[in-house]
Amino acid sequence: MDQHLLVFVTVVEKGNFSRAAEELHMTQPAVSQYIQMLERTYGTKLLDRTNKFVRLNKAGEIIYYHAKEILGLYSKMQNLVDDLTNRASGPLSIGASYTFGEYVLPHFIAKLHEKFPLIKPKIIIGNTKEIAELVMGHQLDVGIIEGDYKDSKLTVEPFAEDIMYVIASTKHHLAQKKEVSISDLEEETWIVRELGSGTRMAAEKIFRHMSIAPKDVMEFGSTQLIKETVESGLGITLLSQLTIRKEMSMGLLKIIPIVGTPFKRKFSIVLRTSFKTKALEVFIDLLKNYDALN
Template sequence: MDFEAMKTFVAVVDQKSFTKAAASLNLSQPTVSSHIKNLERYFDATLIDRSPKRFHLTKTGEIVYQRSRQAIGLIDKAVQEVSEYQRELGGLIRIGASYTVGEYILPPILKAFDQAYPSVDLQVRIENSKRINEAVQHHDLDVGLIEGKVTQHGLSSEPFMEDEMVVLVPEAHPIRKQSSITFADLQDQTWITREEGSGTRAMMDSMLESFNIRPKKMITIGSNHGVVQGVKAGLGLSFLSKTVVCHTGVEHLIMQLPYIKTTTRYFSIVTPMNREEISDSVDKFMEEVRALHQLSKNY
């Protein structure tokens, strides 16, 4: 099979355009079309529905696309590993981090690693935990640092840091002035939360369900900073990482509420389950993470 044809096919699907893919790959459009046709002949199937009104992958096309992305990732990793073998530790590590980890925990890790291994280039992507897991699964990233659980097939996870989820209440919220708070007082409140796929959102959903709390309204904001600012502005309550709270200087908004228990969670390192897919550079990076954030032995 033509490896260049696979790369071309992935580029066409990612950009949903033969023209844009040709430009990004510095190829002519006829060459791009020829690569796609060669793949379709190889698999004896149509991969892309070329109707004029829409760009659509066939079922076979979806399979070939996913496997092609994985194959490209593995080839790139092989090139990196050969480079590392032939010279001192170097190459590129593609790191993914959830918002909480990427914004508050990752920077000192990057600094320590960069000082120890200056020849290694670092590329960081910050997205929610679900998307980071998917990117590691598809070999678009070498390693992920996420919050929450790993559910994707073919991934291995290892906890590296403990975190605590706390309730934030606006300073002027009426509930702060009550001498006693009943379970009914906790019902029909407005809660500010992160987006679906976020580890923080999963923790809030679990908390609300576990304690049988029925929000009057949910306001979704796609960043930790936005959630904090929403609470400060009096939009509503939130259930947020204490790591975020301490780094943003809003500890005064933490409030212990009856019927809601403080919840512990863990940040985890995510890698492919197959150890052969983990380069020496990534191994050293993981060692740096463990060295800076050692969990207690009773985890």
């Protein structure tokens, strides 16, 4: 890549030499030298300078426009060569719903870094609806969501199974029973996730399936907050086994014995296009083959 053009573009976009030097991990005199050499090459000044900022002049505008195009071609050329040599590298934006993103995804990212250190993942965590919308809006390369999400404009592919249980504090009276009835469940306060969450969708699906009409429902936007509230004895909830391992091992939460449990749902990969970079291909392959759910 032409270092002179890269330095020039960075100076223009950062607005001054010191910020450009910081971005490029160079000294300010080195940045100035690169700009001076570029100006000597073209035989004219390219920047109007003051103590506080730099600004493109007419000649600079021409160089900047074509420099961006040239640097873009360098980047495209490198990506094509990397793909040809099967060297997965570059940025990869990944979104995941809370259960998978907070309790499973870190294991995948560690494995990804171990096998493909040149891939630079950027992670966003949100509920199922938020992640799907970010994929739709081209803000994520791939999403991982919970439940039966459908959108004709997205490709949704299940890749793993999740197991869910109704949970209470170990001191809760339902946790002491050998079997719990539908009427018992209806009398309790249910702590549920917000609308748009895959865990909320699962809870509502189970309410319909078991014909449960809870008398009291409280809505929280955090799985951790739900666990702590249930642990305090305020109510019961439906959560993935992945989120309660620590609390179960410490004897803080207990599975309520209900006929027909546990409940099952799917984790799915969400894409907006069939085109995949090499980095995205290896990440999806890792998801499908690396067993971090057990």
